[in-house]
Amino acid sequence: MEVAGLLLAAGAGRRLGTPKALVDWDGAPLVVRGLRLLDAAGCSPLLVTVGAAADQVVDVVRPAEPRGGVKIVRVEGWAEGMGASLRAGLAALAATAAEAVVVALVDQPFVEPDLIRRLIATAAGPASAAAAQAAGTAAPAAVVAGFDGKPRNPVLLRRAIWPNVARLAQRDVGARAWLRAHPDHVTVVPCDDLGTPDDIDTPADLARLVRPPETGSRHSVAPE
Numbered sequence: 001m002e003v004a005g006l007l008l009a010a011g012a013g014r015r016l017g018t019p020k021a022l023v024d025w026d027g028a029p030l031v032v033r034g035l036r037l038l039d040a041a042g043c044s045p046l047l048v049t050v051g052a053a054a055d056q057v058v059d060v061v062r063p064a065e066p067r068g069g070v071k072i073v074r075v076e077g078w079a080e081g082m083g084a085s086l087r088a089g090l091a092a093l094a095a096t097a098a099e100a101v102v103v104a105l106v107d108q109p110f111v112e113p114d115l116i117r118r119l120i121a122t123a124a125g126p127a128s129a130a131a132a133q134a135a136g137t138a139a140p141a142a143v144v145a146g147f148d149g150k151p152r153n154p155v156l157l158r159r160a161i162w163p164n165v166a167r168l169a170q171r172d173v174g175a176r177a178w179l180r181a182h183p184d185h186v187t188v189v190p191c192d193d194l195g196t197p198d199d200i201d202t203p204a205d206l207a208r209l210v211r212p213p214e215t216g217s218r219h220s221v222a223p224e
Contacts, residue, residue, distance in 0.1 A: 001124040004098035005043030007034040009106035010051030010078040010085040039066040041116030049085040051078020081172035104154040107200040115194040119156040146188035152197040
């Protein structure tokens with residue numbers, strides 16, 4: 001199964017005081033780390049949405065992009081929120097042959113490649129298909145990382161649902177609206193052993209997360 005990687009990095013980081021994509025983390029901007037994450041997990045093609053400080057973000061991405069390259073998706077209406085970024089990314093993916101996409105957020109520094117691989121393996125593996133067949137249903141349309149039994153980010157979305165996900169992605173809501181409206185088509189995969197979903201929204205978050213928190217941290221919110 002060909003799985004693309006989409007990194008949402010268009011926001012201005014208003015609460016943080018600077019675009020999150022440009023925040024240095026362990027020697028690299030968060031946008032570079034996010035793209036390396038998706039590349040290491042085997043996602044291809046790779047796309048990144050840019051909006052606030054777009055030219056600066058592109059300037060740091062280009063010298064560090066993986067060998068296979070990165071498609072830059074400029075989001076004209078980025079100020080609307082994450083919904084605009086996700087819609088633009090999914091629209092750009094329509095021209096690819098990808099069968100699914102892993103959507104990752106630029107501000108989650110403790111998500112690791114093994115977590116992304118687990119989402120992909122769940123979506124593509126025989127266990128998923130067998131479970132669906134036994135239940136008389138289709139294979140899951142979305143696979144979501146779970147922490148403490150609750151859905152978090154990142155998420156994997158099969159191609160068939162991209163138009164409907166995009167239709168419901170408005171303002172600061174990304175895939176969450178579709179996921180909540182279609183729980184029977186969503187598989188939540190436990191990922192407590194593969195890091196934490198903590199994100200960086202404020203200077204206090206940045207100070208608190210200077211080192212990895214304990215696995216299974218509960219500070220995050222549901223999928224955006």
